[in-house]
Amino acid sequence: MKDLTFETLLAVFEEIFGRSLFWVMVAAAVIVTLGYLYVLVRDRAVSWKKFLWAQLSMPVGAVLAVWFVMFMTDSRLVDLGGPIDLVVFLGIAVMGAVGMAILVYTLESLFGSKRTKNASQK
Amino acid sequence: MDRRHFLKAAMLGGAAASLVTKEASAQSQPIQTSARIVIIGAGAAGTALANRLVRRLEGAKITIIDPRPDHLYQPGLSLVATGLKPAKYVVSDTSAWLPGGITHVTEKVASVDAETKTVSTETGETIAYDWLVVAPGLMLDHDAIDGFSLDMVGENGIGALYAGPDYAARTWAAASRFTEEGGTGLFTRPETEMKCAGAPLKHTFLIDDIARRAGNAGKMNMVYAAPQSSLFGVPIVAEKVRMLFEDRGVSTMMNRTLTAIDASAKRATFANGTGTETVDYDYIHIIPPQRAPEFVVQSGLAWADKWTDQNWVECDMQTLRHLRYPEIFALGDVAGVPKGKTAASVKWQVPVVEDHLVAAIQGLEGTETYDGYTSCPLITRIGRAMLVEFDYHDNLTPSFPGIIAPLEELWISWLMKEVALKATYNAMLRGKA
Numbered sequence: 001m002k003d004l005t006f007e008t009l010l011a012v013f014e015e016i017f018g019r020s021l022f023w024v025m026v027a028a029a030v031i032v033t034l035g036y037l038y039v040l041v042r043d044r045a046v047s048w049k050k051f052l053w054a055q056l057s058m059p060v061g062a063v064l065a066v067w068f069v070m071f072m073t074d075s076r077l078v079d080l081g082g083p084i085d086l087v088v089f090l091g092i093a094v095m096g097a098v099g100m101a102i103l104v105y106t107l108e109s110l111f112g113s114k115r116t117k118n119a120s121q122k
Numbered sequence: 123m124d125r126r127h128f129l130k131a132a133m134l135g136g137a138a139a140s141l142v143t144k145e146a147s148a149q150s151q152p153i154q155t156s157a158r159i160v161i162i163g164a165g166a167a168g169t170a171l172a173n174r175l176v177r178r179l180e181g182a183k184i185t186i187i188d189p190r191p192d193h194l195y196q197p198g199l200s201l202v203a204t205g206l207k208p209a210k211y212v213v214s215d216t217s218a219w220l221p222g223g224i225t226h227v228t229e230k231v232a233s234v235d236a237e238t239k240t241v242s243t244e245t246g247e248t249i250a251y252d253w254l255v256v257a258p259g260l261m262l263d264h265d266a267i268d269g270f271s272l273d274m275v276g277e278n279g280i281g282a283l284y285a286g287p288d289y290a291a292r293t294w295a296a297a298s299r300f301t302e303e304g305g306t307g308l309f310t311r312p313e314t315e316m317k318c319a320g321a322p323l324k325h326t327f328l329i330d331d332i333a334r335r336a337g338n339a340g341k342m343n344m345v346y347a348a349p350q351s352s353l354f355g356v357p358i359v360a361e362k363v364r365m366l367f368e369d370r371g372v373s374t375m376m377n378r379t380l381t382a383i384d385a386s387a388k389r390a391t392f393a394n395g396t397g398t399e400t401v402d403y404d405y406i407h408i409i410p411p412q413r414a415p416e417f418v419v420q421s422g423l424a425w426a427d428k429w430t431d432q433n434w435v436e437c438d439m440q441t442l443r444h445l446r447y448p449e450i451f452a453l454g455d456v457a458g459v460p461k462g463k464t465a466a467s468v469k470w471q472v473p474v475v476e477d478h479l480v481a482a483i484q485g486l487e488g489t490e491t492y493d494g495y496t497s498c499p500l501i502t503r504i505g506r507a508m509l510v511e512f513d514y515h516d517n518l519t520p521s522f523p524g525i526i527a528p529l530e531e532l533w534i535s536w537l538m539k540e541v542a543l544k545a546t547y548n549a550m551l552r553g554k555a
Contacts, residue, residue, distance in 0.1 A: 007554065008546075008549060008554060008555045011549035011552065011554040011555055012542060012545045012546050012549050012555065013545070014545075014549075015544070015545035015546075015548040015549055016541060016542070016545040069537075072541070073505075073536070073537055073540045073541055074206060074504055074505065074540065075504075075505045075533060075536065075537070075540075076505055078505075079503075079504075079505030079506050079533040079536065080533050081506055081530060081531045081532045081533055082527060082530050082532050082533075082534075084525055084526055084527075084532065084534050085532055085533040085534055088533070088534050088537070089533075
């Protein structure tokens with residue numbers, strides 16, 4: 001690989017997903033993150049009630065992320081062949097878990113559920 | 123891909139933007155010129171170069187000559203021939219990749235007159251040039267195999283994935299029957315230089331894996347037949363492939379050149395140096411001899427003393443500049459250099475030719491060199507590959523030393539081939555990688 005610059009990386013990601021889908025995904029990630037930061041600032045504290053659901057959703061996010069990558073790439077778990085494969089595999093799982101937790105926490109803070117609706121006032 | 127990943131990329135963006143701007147500003151002033159540049163071939167090399175030149179030059183008259191309406195993503199043919207991707211995965215419009223402001227002549231080149239600096243097309247059009255880039259790709263000489271013609275592909279256990287997307291799909295039709303019914307499979311390669319010398323090996327590994335997954339390993343007699351005495355041009359890779367073949371139970375017939383087939387009897391004839399021998403098969407994969415297009419030798423551009431049966435363009439190994447005509451460059455498959463008939467090589471060759479061409483227009487000497495970089499994500503089964511990269515000197519040149527081991531069967535190398543390679547290729551075509 002030659003000249004692996006940030007511009008090259010962007011061009012490659014644009015090609016993988018298509019230019020519009022890629023930037024929609026980037027925008028979605030930015031919006032969810034901004035939403036997360038917003039509720040943190042608004043509530044001035046992490047609500048552990050909301051965080052419970054977020055934590056419980058983490059394994060689901062991890063499994064979904066791994067399943068998605070395996071499915072999209074005709075791969076199976078037995079294809080993991082070296083240390084770097086394990087790093088990539090765990091990385092995907094961790095990213096799925098963390099992403100899911102942030103998403104669930106943000107959604108619950110913004111839209112709330114009966115159980116946590118007034119959590120921020122407590 | 124997870125959104126966190128993109129977030130990370132987006133956050134990196136702020137920091138990296140300054141670097142990108144800095145790099146871009148160095149080349150941001152296009153060179154004013156009225157040079158006439160002709161590029162023969164709108165494949166991977168010609169297209170990538172055209173897209174880069176329009177950014178470097180202003181006022182240049184760039185003409186690209188290629189009659190083919192379809193652009194083929196050739197690294198994908200191995201996946202089509204094993205049913206992992208549909209034929210359309212490798213096909214796109216040639217014109218869709220070309221930049222605006224250049225002339226696309228949809229004709230076949232008949233000859234080049236390097237003395238008067240003109241290119242003639244088969245319809246008699248003559249195009250004058252100041253600088254010429256010869257990048258027409260290569261010819262598959264199917265007629266060199268007696269008894270074989272392309273209409274046979276897909277029937278009677280005959281495959282030929284190099285011939286194009288439809289033939290690759292038909293190859294899978296024949297190969298999939300073989301993976302179910304079993305028998306003897308012959309996997310061949312030609313005596314000449316060839317595109318991606320890893321492809322015959324990949325096809326062998328993949329067909330073996332597919333049969334294995336179907337529970338038919340016991341019915342398969344896999345045979346790899348090659349005119350060379352080793353399994354790969356780079357000794358350390360050849361030795362690794364030998365071990366893998368031993369592990370998978372693939373036997374080898376070295377120093378055998380396929381010369382003929384009898385399709386009805388399912389019998390292949392090989393030349394073995396002293397005579398001929400025949401082998402019965404249930405499936406045969408044919409890769410014919412490969413040569414430069416006719417006009418190269420007829421126009422006097424080929425090597426006189428090397429590859430005399432293949433006629434690759436005579437050029438400097440490092441700069442790809444023609445040794446007798448300094449205003450001519452060779453690029454891609456047609457270049458007469460010892461390695462480098464892959465899309466990955468093109469990715470490294472294009473900036474070198476761009477550098478020397480743009481420098482020459484300004485009356486300067488270019489400084490970039492090409493050291494034979496070739497890359498082959500050598501698939502060893504569905505889900506695993508070895509990211510083999512090497513140069514002219516048979517040295518391994520790993521892009522990620524210490525992280526992605528070149529001679530290890532890894533999932534990440536497969537991911538690169540499956541997900542990232544086409545995207546990188548497309549970015550290269552647009553001149554961005």
